[in-house]
Amino acid sequence: MTRMPLDAAALRDALTSARFTVDAVLDRIGEAGQDGLLRNSTVPADRALGPADDALALLVRLFILQQDVPTAALTGVIDVPALTAAGYLRDRGADVSAAIDIRPYGSADDGASGWIVADPTPGLDTLMTPTRPDYVLGVSPASTTLAQITMRRPVERALDLGTGCGVQSLHLARHARRVVATDVNPRALELAALTARINDVAVDLRAGSLYEPVRGERFDLIVSNPPFVMSPPGEDSQRLTYRETNFVGDSLVETLVRGSADHLSPGGSLQLLTNWAILDGPWEDRLREWVPRGCDAWVVERERLDVYAYIEMWLADAGLAGTPRWRPAYDEWLAYFDRLGVQGVGMGWILVTAAGRAEPHLRLETWPHAVAQPVGEVFDRHAAAVDAATMPTAELLASRPRLLDVDQETIGRPGADDPEHIVFRQRTGLRRALKADTALAATLGALDGELAVGQVLAAVAQVLEVDAAELAASVVPALRDALLDQLLLPGR
Incomplete structure (x- = not known):
């Protein structure tokens, strides 16, 4: 028909x-x-x-x-x-x-709302059937998380790479003058087009893999929840397009990261929600090598799965639970991981920014703790945080940073001269904490965006009756950490 x-x-x-x-x-x-x-x-x-x-x-x-x-x-x-x-x-x-599934959608933090078009949810009421290869996933916890970590400052051009049902484009259209969305799956492009049209959103939809549809173009922001699942290579007719490819291991993610510099405008950023293989040696060393020359990177491992938990999760996602195909597929995945030397899987967030620094800033860390979503602003402020944390000491002393949404926790014995523990803890963002001694606590507490760091240190040194230069030498490294972690926001 x-x-x-x-x-x-x-x-x-x-x-x-x-x-x-x-x-x-x-x-x-x-x-x-x-x-x-x-x-x-x-x-x-x-x-x-x-x-x-x-x-x-x-x-x-x-x-x-x-x-x-x-x-x-x-x-x-x-x-x-x-x-x-x-x-x-x-x-x-x-x-x-x-x-199809047409479902209402709303995002309270940025106002993106309307309807999302995708394929019907599989497995309703325990009716498990194998998922069709060109299945188009609707709004999932992963797509919601990507939307929540995406920086939302106004930009000229944004790329939704691997758009799927088009939910990221719905968000990007609120702060990008032009949105380009790509996918290798023709059905995904069809349903993403309907999502865009129903919501009266202009999206330039293009067919193709990875950066192929945007060869020679640059963007201020690229976002993607790519098909990162590290399944054994197989026939196209059996592969679930929305989640997996025939790239070996995590080489698709590596390709996206390495290729980002050719498609980012100066100061532009790539944001990924993805996973990577844990092999012999520190995972940080492997991923650090992926970062293009001239780019900063911030990689946050949010979760670590062993191979068994990872395989079971994705076999169930494919609708194989309770079917005769479960164990043969399980054994095939295990053999594949053994050949690649995969010992576990890291899952998390990758930010790459075309910062153009002489000395790129690379931060790779594990942060499995609860965060206060959305954290898009944290990623948006990251470049400025790096600038502030790495500025020359004379500029730092002249700057006027301020504490941002921080609680001070003090524990000590009654009547003691000094508390035993002082902790500054964020109420928002990644909810990081900084342990402080009396001198650092006094300095942080006085930084309100009006006084310069040097003025505050001089006053604290006078109160504590210590040498101002020695105080600065001990406190400034901690202030740099506080700036990088965004407990302190850069001032004038």
Whole structure:
């Protein structure tokens, strides 16, 4: 059947008229219904809807619960013939079912809202089936995390590499004058185009792998949750395009990082949510070698999985749990990892910035602790934090930094001259902490953005009756750490 073009504006109007929004849906299905869907169970939401057959209830049943809905009931709610002709609804006689998932989407922190189009959620109500190779994943914890870590300063050009359902483009369009989105999967480009059209967002969609569709072009911001899963190479017909390729091990991620310098404008950044192999030797040394010349990098390992947990997670994601293919596939993955020497998998965030420093700043660390999402501002401020932390001492002493969203925790014995422990802890961002002695605590506490560091150190030295030069020598290294960790924000 030849597909007919769909009037996306008419569909948007229909979804709006039915109040098919995040708040309205959550209000109808309740907390139990939402929690059930997170477990891939539709029963709590179905019970919450009860016998309701209003427009909102019908759309929830059709697109979110994946139920057959009477065609007659949808008359006047959505254009069933048009959606069927476009291939997005299936004719079941007196009923229709959804061939796609149209789901309300909202982001409170940047205001990106509307609807996301993807393939229906697999495995609802324990009905596990193998995932189709060209499956287009909807909004996932990974895509949400990428959106939350993405810096959101206004930029001229942004690239959504491996766009999938197009959710990152929806965010990028709010602060980029032009958004280019790429994918190797034709079905992903089709559904991402519908996502963009329904939300009335302009996105330049292009087919191709990695940087091929943007050869010779540069961007102020590149974001990607690439198909990083390190599965054994196989036939294209068996490979899940949204998550894996035939790149060996983590070489796809390496290629993205190494190639970023050719596609970043001066000062531009690449942000990845991805994983990398843990081999013999420090993982930091391997990834440090990937960073292009002239670029800064900040790599944060958020989680470490052993090979067994990693393989089991992705075999279940492929719908192989409980099938005869589970153990043979498991053994194939183990043999592949043995050949590559993979001992574990690091999962986390990569930031590469075309900073153009004579001495690039490379920071690779493990930070598995809780953070206060969104942390996009932390990444946005990273270049300035590096500038402040590495400035010459004379400039540092003349600068006027200030504490940012920090609590001071003091522990000591009653009546003691000095506390035993003083800790400055961030309330936002990565929630880092800095242990301080009395001199450092007094210095940090007085830095309010008005006084220069040198003025504060002179005053603290006078109060503590110590030599000002010696005090500066002991405190300045800690101030550099505080600037890099963004407990202190650079001032004038």
